[in-house]
Amino acid sequence: xxxxxxxxxxxxxxxxxxxxxxxxxxxxxxxxxxxxxxxxxxxxxxxxxxxxxxxxxxxxxxxxxxxxxxxxxxxxxxxxxxxxxxxxxxxxxxxxxxxxxxxxxxxxxxxxxxxxxxxxxxxxxxxxxxxxxxxxxxxxxxxxxxxxxxxxxxxxxxxxxxxxxxxxxxxxxxxxxxxxxxxxxxxxxxxxxxxxxxxxxxxxxxxxxxxxxxxxxxxxxxxxxxxxxxxxxxxxxxxxxxxxxxxxxxxxxxxxxxxxxxxxxxxxxxxxxxxxxxxxxxxxxxxxxxxxxxxxxxxxxxxxxxxxx
Ligand code: RRO
Numbered sequence: 200x201x202x203x204x205x206x207x208x209x210x211x212x213x214x215x216x217x218x219x220x221x222x223x224x225x226x227x228x229x230x231x232x233x234x235x236x237x238x239x240x241x242x243x244x245x246x247x248x249x250x251x252x253x254x255x256x257x258x259x260x261x262x263x264x265x266x267x268x269x270x271x272x273x274x275x276x277x278x279x280x281x282x283x284x285x286x287x288x289x290x291x292x293x294x295x296x297x298x299x300x301x302x303x304x305x306x307x308x309x310x311x312x313x314x315x316x317x318x319x320x321x322x323x324x325x326x327x328x329x330x331x332x333x334x335x336x337x338x339x340x341x342x343x344x345x346x347x348x349x350x351x352x353x354x355x356x357x358x359x360x361x362x363x364x365x366x367x368x369x370x371x372x373x374x375x376x377x378x379x380x381x382x383x384x385x386x387x388x389x390x391x392x393x394x395x396x397x398x399x400x401x402x403x404x405x406x407x408x409x410x411x412x413x414x415x416x417x418x419x420x421x422x423x424x425x426x427x428x429x430x431x432x433x434x435x436x437x438x439x440x441x442x443x444x445x446x447x448x449x450x451x452x453x454x455x456x457x458x459x460x461x462x463x464x465x466x467x468x469x470x471x472x473x474x475x476x477x478x479x480x481x482x483x484x485x486x487x488x489x490x491x492x493x494x495x496x497x498x499x500x501x502x503x504x505x506x507x508x
Pocket of ligand 1: 270
């Protein structure tokens with residue numbers, strides 16, 4: 200028997216593969232599709248205090264090897280996701296609430312209500328690239344410290360943070376220093392790579408409407424950046440579970456993330472492009488790959504990446 204279960208802060212996942220916050224997870228109908236799929240948890244769309252329609256359409260575009268989006272946090276408002284977390288309990292899977300308040304006071308208020316909800320894990324999204332006029336919090340280290348101090352103070356559930364990709368070792372170290380000082384149940388690496396620009400040369404136009412065409416890049420284009428972020432944070436914070444996200448399309452991709460140090464992986468663009476069958480397919484591919492390698496559990500190889508020096 201190949202075991203691909205995972206555990207995050209006492210929350211057991213039947214497999215290490217589930218959905219990422221964002222794609223097709225804003226309504227109860229969409230969440231029930233995830234609940235009925237092989238996804239091992241149900242992650243809900245990042246929520247704000249008030250409902251939001253999001254940015255003007257078109258705000259998402261499939262690309263040959265991934266996606267670009269500037270959805271702009273369309274969501275039903277946190278109260279609905281608190282309600283959904285109880286309604287989804289009947290599927291007997293962990294529910295992950297994603298919180299992305301537009302200011303610190305909003306996050307505090309939302310988290311306080313989720314404290315008394317049925318959500319199992321809370322992922323604080325510090326990395327949304329698509330709200331006009333709102334820079335990504337996790338690129339501002341002072342603000343990140345302030346937010347994390349306030350949130351870790353009030354949050355009674357296992358709390359994780361979702362980070363944008365970093366590209367410089369000094370930035371990894373700065374963020375790891377901040378995270379090390381706070382009690383975190385997990386880190387999710389990475390959100391989409393913010394403010395990419397995709398151009399249609401025939402139309403001589405950007406492919407999405409908001410922000411002059413700038414949006415978050417996802418899918419295969421970001422896999423190697425995501426792997427680097429998982430690896431670096433695993434090296435710097437070896438005791439914090441990391442959820443890898445970014446360009447996972449196959450069991451082998453999932454294997455690479457775990458080898459880099461991930462405890463679990465989330466699927467984003469592939470779920471949009473393939474639909475809910477991606478969860479079972481990637482879980483099966485991962486199990487088959489472990490079998491081929493003679494591994495029985497994820498612990499056999501987690502974080503054991505070889506380097507050439
Ligand atoms: O809704 C979005 O535009 C969005 C969010 Br909140 C996020 O965290 N990452 C992303 O690529 N899009």
